[in-house]
Amino acid sequence: MQAKSQKYMNLLSLDSRFSSYSSHERFVLADNHLLPLYPDLLSQLKALAPGGVLLMDADENIKNIDSIGKIWQFLLSRNATRHAVLICIGGGVISDMGGFAAATYKRGIAYVNIPTTLLAMVDASSGGKTAIDFPAEDGVIYKNSVGVFYPPIDTIMLPDWLDTLPTQQFLSGYAELIKTLLLDCESTFLKSLSCLENYMESTANVSEVFHLAKHALAVKRSIVTEDPFEQGKRKVLNLGHTIGHALEEMSLTEQHPIAHGYAVMYGLIGALYLSVTLLGMNRKPLQLLTSVMLRYYGRPQCTCKDMYGLLACMRNDKKNSLDLNGHLQIRFTLLTQIGTPVPDHIVLDDQIVQAVEYINSL
Numbered sequence: 001m002q003a004k005s006q007k008y009m010n011l012l013s014l015d016s017r018f019s020s021y022s023s024h025e026r027f028v029l030a031d032n033h034l035l036p037l038y039p040d041l042l043s044q045l046k047a048l049a050p051g052g053v054l055l056m057d058a059d060e061n062i063k064n065i066d067s068i069g070k071i072w073q074f075l076l077s078r079n080a081t082r083h084a085v086l087i088c089i090g091g092g093v094i095s096d097m098g099g100f101a102a103a104t105y106k107r108g109i110a111y112v113n114i115p116t117t118l119l120a121m122v123d124a125s126s127g128g129k130t131a132i133d134f135p136a137e138d139g140v141i142y143k144n145s146v147g148v149f150y151p152p153i154d155t156i157m158l159p160d161w162l163d164t165l166p167t168q169q170f171l172s173g174y175a176e177l178i179k180t181l182l183l184d185c186e187s188t189f190l191k192s193l194s195c196l197e198n199y200m201e202s203t204a205n206v207s208e209v210f211h212l213a214k215h216a217l218a219v220k221r222s223i224v225t226e227d228p229f230e231q232g233k234r235k236v237l238n239l240g241h242t243i244g245h246a247l248e249e250m251s252l253t254e255q256h257p258i259a260h261g262y263a264v265m266y267g268l269i270g271a272l273y274l275s276v277t278l279l280g281m282n283r284k285p286l287q288l289l290t291s292v293m294l295r296y297y298g299r300p301q302c303t304c305k306d307m308y309g310l311l312a313c314m315r316n317d318k319k320n321s322l323d324l325n326g327h328l329q330i331r332f333t334l335l336t337q338i339g340t341p342v343p344d345h346i347v348l349d350d351q352i353v354q355a356v357e358y359i360n361s362l
């Protein structure tokens, strides 16, 4: 992985946050990729969690049941009891897996997220969704198809992690940040686009991004608090994820995974296109986001032309349901305008094909 720079991180100051846990009941699950970027990190992790430190090379390919087995084995071998705490330090792959392992180990132990990617800061590390990817019998891997709602007892945000993020990972997280602000209001959406441009042109620094990330997190939390188990309002957070997850699943099955946030960016373009064509949304946000996508993210390089496979993935989306005749309906979150989402909007196959063709045509 290409590092921007090395950075010193002081995690020992967090010790007091874990004082209610016996030191031998503190365990760390961390992304191994962080070690070369942060001198002294391993010794700090060992001091923070005398119970034990498990390092994993985080990427989407390891977000599977084998890795969960390794976490369970790690905890069992170190005699972790139900009073243990698992401190998850990494991006969304680590927090999704750590949360799922914590939820299921001895019927549930506490866990804390310390997100190290922008994506995990604005999205994955809070809200209580934990999951792994799992294949169907035909080998197609379905994203987050097995998991539970199980919130961390704490999420500790430290801006310094952002300093070492490669540009691609930064942009991946930024797509989720933009998604959340599309649910908020026009002014924060526009601010997110200008902040991105400034950051990419090196005229904005990490602290401005972190400030906006904290705002996006607050928007997400206010939605999640009203609907922790995604029975209603929380579905709006899936904006961009119907097409996005399908693109991501296809790329995962073909063993060329694209970053989650890139898939979300393409999915957002599709969702805004459908919002314009089906709900009469003003075209301007679609135009603005399309130009951001072309400028920074590039065109999708995966299998967006494989409509049949994409629709099959979308049919397996967790948001779907059967109608009274037993037909499966693909549901999207769309917008009538920025800040006014419409969850559960049924979209027909040919309308989805048009949206994917629009993305392909850019």
Ligand SMILES: NC(=O)c1ccc[n+]([C@@H]2O[C@H](COP(=O)([O-])OP(=O)(O)OC[C@H]3O[C@@H](n4cnc5c(N)ncnc54)[C@H](O)[C@@H]3O)[C@@H](O)[C@H]2O)c1
Residues within 6 Å of the ligand: 001, 031, 033, 034, 037, 057, 058, 059, 060, 063, 090, 091, 092, 093, 094, 096, 116, 117, 118, 119, 120, 123, 124, 125, 126, 127, 128, 129, 130, 131, 143, 144, 161, 162, 164, 165, 166, 169, 172, 173, 260, 261
């Ligand atoms: N649970 C949720 O609500 C939720 C929400 C959104 C996304 N997700 C999940 O999150 C995952 C994507 O998260 P992600 O993009 O953070 O993935 P990730 O954890 O794989 O991290 C991406 C890459 O960044 C590296 N990295 C991590 N921190 C770094 C740092 N500070 N400096 C340099 N490199 C660093 C990692 O080693 C990895 O290579 C997906 O699996 C997605 O499904 C979950």
